[in-house]
Amino acid sequence: MTPLPMTVIGGYLGAGKTTLINRILSGDHGLRILVLVNDFGAINIDADLLVSAKEDTIELANGCVCCTMGADLFLAVGDVLDRRPRPDHLIIEASGIADPARIANVAQAEPDLDYAGIVTVVDGQQVQALCADPLIAPQVLGQIACGDIIAVSKCDLSPALRQTLSGLNTTAVLTRTQDLNIAQVLIAPQGPIDLPQTPHPAYTKWSFTGPDPVDRTALQAALRARPEGLFRVKGQVRGPDGAGLLVQVAGRDIDIGDIEQPAQSQLVGIGLATKLSAKACDLWWTKSALRKQ
Amino acid sequence: MGKTLLFHAKSVVTMDRNQPRASHVAVRDGRVLAVGGPNCADPWGGAEAHVDLSDTVLMPGFVEGHAHMMAGAMWDYAYCGYHDRIDPQGQMHNGMTQIDQVIARLSEFEATLAPEQPLIGWGFDPIFLTSERLSRHHLDQVSTTRPIVIIFSNFHLLCGNSAALALAGYDAATNVEGVTKGSDGQPTGELQEMAAMFPVMRRTGIDFRDLTQTDAALRSYGEVCKRAGVTTVTDLFATLGDEDVARLAAATARSDFPVRLVPALGAMGGTPAEIAAQAQAMRDRSTEKLRLGAVKLMTDGSIQGWTARVRAPGYVGGQPNGLWNTAPDQIFQLCEEMQRQGLQMHIHVNGDEAAEVTLDALEAAARKHPWPGARHVLQHCQMMDAALFRRAAELGVACNIFANHLWYFGDQHTALTIGPDRAQSMDAVRDCLDAGVITAIHSDAPVTPMGPLFTAWCAVNRRTMSGQTLGPAQCISVEEALYAITQGAAQTLKMDAEIGSIQTGKRADFVLLGADPTAVNPDALKDIAVLGTVLGGEVHRL
Incomplete structure (x- = not known):
C-alpha cells in the first residue's frame, strides 16, 4: 500500500492553526484529507458540507474527515492507518505547546507514512513577545525552527518580521497564512517554491475519464514524466487484457497496484496553478499515456 | 437494615484522636456502627454475626491519592x-x-x-x-x-x-x-x-x-490495591468517554471488586469549557465505589528526565530547562474555567517553576471566582520549598508529595539532576505539614510500586538506595506518615467525611495488617505485612 503522506501543522496557542485547518477541510480540492485535531472547539464547517458529526469524528461532503486525537496522538495515528479506505493525506494539528518535529518524526520512522512537511503558523503580532518570554520562548522558537513553511497570521509580512523569522529558520518558506493554499501545505518539504501572493487558492485540479486502455509500462513512464507541479495523481486506469491499475502518486512516490478492471479510466490530479494548467495535463496524458498526437 | 457485624481484631488503630485504639468495630450496611470493646454493638441491639480478625491489626484502609490504572x-x-x-x-x-x-x-x-x-x-x-x-x-x-x-x-x-x-x-x-x-x-x-x-x-x-480501558485491567488494578492495603485509589489522567464511564460503573459495582476508584479526567483534547462540561456530566454518574468529577492537569515533565520546569539555577549538569506539557497560558485558562465551574483539579507539578506558575494560576482563578472549599491538589510537589507550601496553605491548596522518589531516585537527584543541596530538601513533607497544608504522599504506580506503608517509610526515614538519609530535617513521624496515607489522602479527594479513619458513621473500609505500625521500629514500617482489606464491611483476605 502507498505510504500515507503526513503533514504537521504546528504553532503556539492562538497562532491561527484552526483557521488554516478550517480552510483545508472545506476546500474544493478533491482529496480525502483526514485532519487530526486536539479538539473540535474552533472547527467550523458549513452545515451544507457536513455529512455526519459524532463525538470524535466529523465527515464532510468533499471526502474530508476531521477526528479528535484523544489522549494519545500516536494511538490516533495508528487508528488512521487502520482505516479502510485510507485517506489521501493526513494532517495533524500539533497542540500549541508541542514540538511539531517530534510528531513529524513518526512519518520518517513509520513505513506506512510519508513525511510531507511541517507548517508552523505564527501570530505575527505576538511572535516577538513570545520569543522574549523566558517561560515559553524555547518551545516557541523550536516550533519556528522546524517549519518547512512558516505561515504568518494576523498581520502583513513586514520586512522586520520577515527578517526575524528568517533569522530563526533560514530555509523555510515564509508566507502569510491567507496566501497559503492547500497545494502548498501538502507539498511543504519539496523545497522553496515561488509562492504566489494572491489571496485566491492557486492550484489547479485536473481530471480525466476515458475508456482507452493503458499498459503498466506506459503508465509508469507517463507518470514519471508528468508535468512539473502536478504533485498528486490518483485513480483507476483501465489496462489491456482485463487488467486494472490503481494509481497513487504523491511527490516522488509513484505506486501502481492491481485492481479489477474498471469500465473507464478515472484519474484526478492536483498541482500549483503557477506551474500547471489543466490543459497542459490533458496534453500530457493524451500524448504520453494514450500515445495519441 | 442489614445485619450488625462485629469485627474483632488484635488491635484497631482508628486514626481518630477521640478514641485512638480499640479492639472491636461494629458494622452495619457497610458503615461503622460503633467502635470500642467487645460490647460496642450492645447499644444497637448487639452483634448478629462475628468476624474474627484477631490475627490482624486493623487500620483505616489506605488511600492512594496518585496512581494509574x-x-x-x-x-x-x-x-x-x-x-x-x-x-x-x-x-x-x-x-x-x-x-x-x-x-x-x-x-x-x-x-x-x-x-x-x-x-x-x-x-x-x-x-x-x-x-x-x-x-x-x-x-x-x-x-x-x-x-x-x-x-x-x-x-x-x-x-x-x-x-x-x-x-x-x-x-x-x-x-x-x-x-x-x-x-x-x-x-x-x-x-x-x-x-x-x-x-x-x-x-x-x-x-x-488495553492497559487501562478494559475490565481485565481494572480487575488487575483492584488486586494491586488489595495487596497494598489500599481501599480507595485514584486513576489520575483517565480517558473517560461515555462507554468508559458505563464500563467502570458496572465493573466497580461488583462485590468482589475490592476498592473505591477515583478517576480524574485527563484535561486534554478539548477546550477548557469542553473539558469542564465533560467532567460536569460525569459527576452525577458517581456511585459508592466510583467517584467522578475531578480533573487532572499536566504542567511540566519529570526531574529525572530533565523535563521538569525548574527555577534558577536550573539543572546542575547545565541541561536546558524542561518542557511544558501545558503552556502557562493554558494552565491559567484551565484553572479559571474549572474553578468557575466548581470542578476540583489535581495538577501535576514536579519542578518548582511549575509549582509557582500553577499557584499563580490558582490564585488568579480564586480572585475571579471565589470558592473557599475548592481544595485543588498539587501532585508530586517535588521541589516545593517552605515559601511555596505557605502559598498553598493560604490558597487552601492541598499537596500530595511523591515521597517514593526519595528511595528510588534520591541518589540520582543528588548526583545528576538538581545537586546535593536541593536534593536534601526535595519532597519536603515536613515543610508541607508545618505550613498547615493538607498533606498526602504517594507512589505514582506504576512509576514506583504501590504500597502506602513503603511510601510512609520513605517519608519517615528519607533513605536512598545507597543508604544515605537525604535531608534529615524533612523527616516526619510515623503518626504523621500514617495520617498522610489515610486522612490526608482522603482530604485530597474530598472524601474525608466518609473514609480515612475508623469512626462511627464512616465507611467500613479497613486494612488488615500483621503488626501495629506505631509499635514497630520506624525502619520496619515497610516490612509490615498486608493481610487483606475490608471494603464496606466486605472482607477481602489475601
Whole structure:
C-alpha cells in the first residue's frame, strides 16, 4: 500500500492553526484529507458540507474527515492507518505547546507514512513577545525552527518580521497564512517554491475519464514524466487484457497496484496553478499515456 | 437494615484522636456502627454475626491519592526492573541488577508464550544499570525469530530485538531520529521517543488502551490495591468517554471488586469549557465505589528526565530547562474555567517553576471566582520549598508529595539532576505539614510500586538506595506518615467525611495488617505485612 503522506501543522496557542485547518477541510480540492485535531472547539464547517458529526469524528461532503486525537496522538495515528479506505493525506494539528518535529518524526520512522512537511503558523503580532518570554520562548522558537513553511497570521509580512523569522529558520518558506493554499501545505518539504501572493487558492485540479486502455509500462513512464507541479495523481486506469491499475502518486512516490478492471479510466490530479494548467495535463496524458498526437 | 457485624481484631488503630485504639468495630450496611470493646454493638441491639480478625491489626484502609490504572495490567508483560516487585497475584519478582538476569528472566517468560505472540517486557531502567546498554544483541539471545520489545520504565524508550526491528524495517539504511545506531552503523535496538517507537509498538500490538480501558485491567488494578492495603485509589489522567464511564460503573459495582476508584479526567483534547462540561456530566454518574468529577492537569515533565520546569539555577549538569506539557497560558485558562465551574483539579507539578506558575494560576482563578472549599491538589510537589507550601496553605491548596522518589531516585537527584543541596530538601513533607497544608504522599504506580506503608517509610526515614538519609530535617513521624496515607489522602479527594479513619458513621473500609505500625521500629514500617482489606464491611483476605 502507498505510504500515507503526513503533514504537521504546528504553532503556539492562538497562532491561527484552526483557521488554516478550517480552510483545508472545506476546500474544493478533491482529496480525502483526514485532519487530526486536539479538539473540535474552533472547527467550523458549513452545515451544507457536513455529512455526519459524532463525538470524535466529523465527515464532510468533499471526502474530508476531521477526528479528535484523544489522549494519545500516536494511538490516533495508528487508528488512521487502520482505516479502510485510507485517506489521501493526513494532517495533524500539533497542540500549541508541542514540538511539531517530534510528531513529524513518526512519518520518517513509520513505513506506512510519508513525511510531507511541517507548517508552523505564527501570530505575527505576538511572535516577538513570545520569543522574549523566558517561560515559553524555547518551545516557541523550536516550533519556528522546524517549519518547512512558516505561515504568518494576523498581520502583513513586514520586512522586520520577515527578517526575524528568517533569522530563526533560514530555509523555510515564509508566507502569510491567507496566501497559503492547500497545494502548498501538502507539498511543504519539496523545497522553496515561488509562492504566489494572491489571496485566491492557486492550484489547479485536473481530471480525466476515458475508456482507452493503458499498459503498466506506459503508465509508469507517463507518470514519471508528468508535468512539473502536478504533485498528486490518483485513480483507476483501465489496462489491456482485463487488467486494472490503481494509481497513487504523491511527490516522488509513484505506486501502481492491481485492481479489477474498471469500465473507464478515472484519474484526478492536483498541482500549483503557477506551474500547471489543466490543459497542459490533458496534453500530457493524451500524448504520453494514450500515445495519441 | 442489614445485619450488625462485629469485627474483632488484635488491635484497631482508628486514626481518630477521640478514641485512638480499640479492639472491636461494629458494622452495619457497610458503615461503622460503633467502635470500642467487645460490647460496642450492645447499644444497637448487639452483634448478629462475628468476624474474627484477631490475627490482624486493623487500620483505616489506605488511600492512594496518585496512581494509574496501568499498574495492574502492566503485569501482562514480563517485568524487567531493577527493584523487587510483587505482581497482582502476590508473586514476588526479584529485581534484576545485571543484564544477564534480565535475559534469563525473559527466556523463562518466552517459554510460556504461544508461537505467534511477541514478547513484551516492562520496567527496565538503564539509570540503574550503568555498566552496559541493553541492545538487540542481548535480546537476540532470547529469540532471533520472535519479536521482543522491552519498554523502559519511563515509557520514553524501548529496546527491540532484531526480529522486532525488522518488522519496522529498521536497518543500517534507516536515518530516523530516535533510532539509535552503534559504531557498526547498525541499529542497536534502542528506540527513543514515541515517533521512533511507534512502528515497532504498532506491529507488536502494544496498545496502552488495553492497559487501562478494559475490565481485565481494572480487575488487575483492584488486586494491586488489595495487596497494598489500599481501599480507595485514584486513576489520575483517565480517558473517560461515555462507554468508559458505563464500563467502570458496572465493573466497580461488583462485590468482589475490592476498592473505591477515583478517576480524574485527563484535561486534554478539548477546550477548557469542553473539558469542564465533560467532567460536569460525569459527576452525577458517581456511585459508592466510583467517584467522578475531578480533573487532572499536566504542567511540566519529570526531574529525572530533565523535563521538569525548574527555577534558577536550573539543572546542575547545565541541561536546558524542561518542557511544558501545558503552556502557562493554558494552565491559567484551565484553572479559571474549572474553578468557575466548581470542578476540583489535581495538577501535576514536579519542578518548582511549575509549582509557582500553577499557584499563580490558582490564585488568579480564586480572585475571579471565589470558592473557599475548592481544595485543588498539587501532585508530586517535588521541589516545593517552605515559601511555596505557605502559598498553598493560604490558597487552601492541598499537596500530595511523591515521597517514593526519595528511595528510588534520591541518589540520582543528588548526583545528576538538581545537586546535593536541593536534593536534601526535595519532597519536603515536613515543610508541607508545618505550613498547615493538607498533606498526602504517594507512589505514582506504576512509576514506583504501590504500597502506602513503603511510601510512609520513605517519608519517615528519607533513605536512598545507597543508604544515605537525604535531608534529615524533612523527616516526619510515623503518626504523621500514617495520617498522610489515610486522612490526608482522603482530604485530597474530598472524601474525608466518609473514609480515612475508623469512626462511627464512616465507611467500613479497613486494612488488615500483621503488626501495629506505631509499635514497630520506624525502619520496619515497610516490612509490615498486608493481610487483606475490608471494603464496606466486605472482607477481602489475601
